[in-house]
Amino acid sequence: MSDSINIALRFALYLDLMLLFGLAAFGLYSLRGQERVSGAQLPFAPLLVITALLGGLLSLAAMACMAWAMSGASAWAELWPHIEMMVLETEVGLACTLRIAALLLAGFAVALNKPWPTASLVLVTLGGAVALATLAWAGHGAMNEGSRRNWHFITDFLHLWAAGGWIGALAAFALLLRQAEPQLAILVRALVGFETVGAVIVVVISVTGVANYLFIVGPSVAGLFDSTYGQLLTFKLILFSVMLVFAALNRFRLTPLLEQARQTGEHRIAVSALRRSMALELSVAVVILGLVAWLGTLSPAME
Incomplete structure (x- = not known):
């Protein structure tokens, strides 16, 4: 059961973070000037806020699922110390922390869309790129x-x-x-x-x-x-x-x-x-x- 949940969370994170990065990048290389304002061509503000928020929630859920699978804890009081240890003492935890910080940057940048649409999409693209890259620490490359x-x-x-x-x-x-x-x-x-x-x-x-x-x-x-x-x-x-x-x-x-x-x-x-x-x-x-x-x-x- 834990394997199925892990795969589902990984899939959701891949899709969510790729949409965050890819939609913002599309606005930069395909749209021009005021076309980049949310609602002019694409609803950037709601889409990017939702994907940034969902990415953070999915990251926390994935960390809890990993700690649960590794510890076998059945109660939250038992699970929390393992989550804390993973976040503070493992590369996967540090990658998750960096991802959440990048998503916070992306979420903040969406608020700049109306006055500065290009700058807003640049910051979202950068935040999305960092958040997406952190998924590599949960892949095969981390074993090398x-x-x-x-x-x-x-x-x-x-x-x-x-x-x-x-x-x-x-x-x-x-x-x-x-x-x-x-x-x-x-x-x-x-x-x-x-x-x-x-x-x-x-x-x-x-x-x-x-x-x-x-x-x-x-x-x-x-x-x-x-x-x-x-x-x-x-x-x-x-x-x-x-x-x-x-x-x-x-x-x-x-x-x-x-x-x-x-x-x-x-x-x-x-x-x-x-x-x-x-x-x-x-x-x-x-x-x-x-x-x-x-x-x-x-x-x-x-x-």
Whole structure:
């Protein structure tokens, strides 16, 4: 039961912190000037406040769950000393403390959105990036030592930030497309502008994914697919390929179709097609995050 709760909390943290970081970053590279004010195009204020607050609550719950699993305590009075010890004396606890501080910064920065929208999103992006990076201390990289540990953490950071950028962009496009009459000029500009960002994200995820595999498993696939870890990893790679197909469809088919439709005024079919594609791609991404949360609790040799 504790394993299921741990996986659920890890999944929720991944999704929440990636949305916080990715939505704020999207506002910086896709929107301009007053378009970054909450409500002008995207409801930044409620979304970012909720994700920052939820991230803090989930972090506290994850710490309590970890202390409960390690101590076996059945009462709060017995559990609290173990939580205190983990927070003050372990790297995971220090990472959790840093995450909560970064989330407080992000939450405070949201209040600056109306007068200084760009500065607000910069601070939220920085806070979200730090909070997201702290999840690496709950992964396989924490089991390494020396320079190998440092390089593994670096690849984890890059992998998390790239994945967060992709998740946030998908959520932002889904929100833009939910509008009854989306502002097509801004939507098309954001879609076209995301082509370069999306290409960088795919390259970073691919390279760091291979590097992480080498750190965790090594340069071999012998016996990997006999383990639960290997089977889940294979399924994750299949779903990642599906996401790439959706991304290519959006890039080479649906975005040009929307741009042409905007000029003729008949854009409903193109918008509906994009809505379906973005919804499906985001759904696949959420399933992948669930697999990532599960994989983080396994070792390649475990059954």
